[in-house]
Amino acid sequence: MGQGHDHGVSATASNERKIAIAAVLTGSFMLAEVFGGIVSGSLALIADAGHMLTDFASLLLAWGAIRLSRRPATWKRSYGYDRFSVLAAFVNGLSLFLIAAWIFYEAVKRFREPVEVLGGLMFWVAVAGLAVNIVAFWMLTRGEGSNLNVRAAALHVLGDLLGSVGAIVASIVIMLTGWMPIDPILSVFVTALILRAAYRVVKESASILLESAPEGLEAEKIKAAILEGVPGVTEVRHIHAWSITEERPMLTLEIDAEAGTEHRAMREAVKALLHERFDVDHVTAEIDVTEGQGAGARLGPA
Known part of the structure; x- marks a missing residue:
């Protein structure tokens, strides 16, 4: 019962391919960043690795949502499966708040009990992570920018990208001055930047799931x-x-x-x-x- 509609075409083959590539890049580097964060003792790197872990899961969810949305409509689901991509965006947006809560908690612990951080190792791992995140973010933001599912996935990758930048800055400060609190401070700062965008994704996806009137259709x-x-x-x-x-x-x-x-x-x-x-x-x-x-x-x- 497809009724001849071709809705959601922009969020099919192109988006599916670039989300899959971004997932492979993110998942592959995640293990290296976890190892680097543990060895160096850097919360910024561990936080970024935590981002990458959830990013990998969120990208897989976004990829699965796009594949599912391509299934034809049936008599039982006359609108098809397109809305699953909105649900994926909603879940991905909420997961960013959970990540932020964990990072804030860890940062407070680091302020109370400072941990020695190996600035040199932290720097090189963060630089490699930044390169991976730039490639993934560039792919996800090419065209089809209005798709909420892709925007949510790109937002996760942006969180990693900014996390890598924060880790680089923190590592330089540590190598030059030895001031360890810069690590949790920048972790919290980067996370706070992401939360604002995450709120917008959650708000927009929740509005669609609640069947609110779209903007401009008063x-x-x-x-x-x-x-x-x-x-x-x-x-x-x-x-x-x-x-x-x-x-x-x-x-x-x-x-x-x-x-x-x-x-x-x-x-x-x-x-x-x-x-x-x-x-x-x-x-x-x-x-x-x-x-x-x-x-x-x-x-x-x-």
């Missing part, structure tokens, strides 16, 4: 546009806007029309207006004519 604006732009419309009621993914807005509404209105012409006019003004292509509308035309006529999905 009921009053839609009603005013149809009343003004489509001849023969006397009232617009029961407007419901939501989205399957951030790329698939949906809209249902009821229209009261003047007697004698040609339903097909009104249908096409409503579709064209909503596409042009609000960039919505999937519309289900019902036309009710109360004067002499019997039961209302239902307009199918646009």
Whole structure:
């Protein structure tokens, strides 16, 4: 029951391939960074390795979500599996808050009980990690930037990238001055930067999962546009806007029309207006004519 729709095409082959490559890069380097963090005693490196571990899991989740979203719609799941990618983005965003809580906890412990850090080893491991993260982040941010699932995955990698930068700075300070508190301080600072972006991803994905109206699809604006732009419309009621993914807005509404209105012409006019003004292509509308035309006529999905 695919109904001929090709929604979510931008988040298929291209996104799947680059997320897979980013996952391989991240997973491969993660083990080296864990070893380097343990040997050097650096919380910044261990925190970054923790980021990379969850990044590897989140990238696999994002990759699996894209593959699942490509499955055709069925009678039971008439919208297909696209929303699983939104769920993956939501889980990935929440995981960043858990990582941040762990890093803050470890930082407090380091302030109370300072640990000797090997600045030289920390520096070279962080430089290698930075190179890996730059490549992965560059791949994830090329094109299709509106896909929430890819943005969440890229945000995880950005956290690693900034973590590597923080570890490099901390290692230089340690090598030059021997001041060990710089390690947990920069770990907390980098994590705080990531939390703001993580909040946006969680907020957007939660809004979609709760079927909130997408930004720009306010009921009053839609009603005013149809009343003004489509001849023969006397009232617009029961407007419901939501989205399957951030790329698939949906809209249902009821229209009261003047007697004698040609339903097909009104249908096409409503579709064209909503596409042009609000960039919505999937519309289900019902036309009710109360004067002499019997039961209302239902307009199918646009």
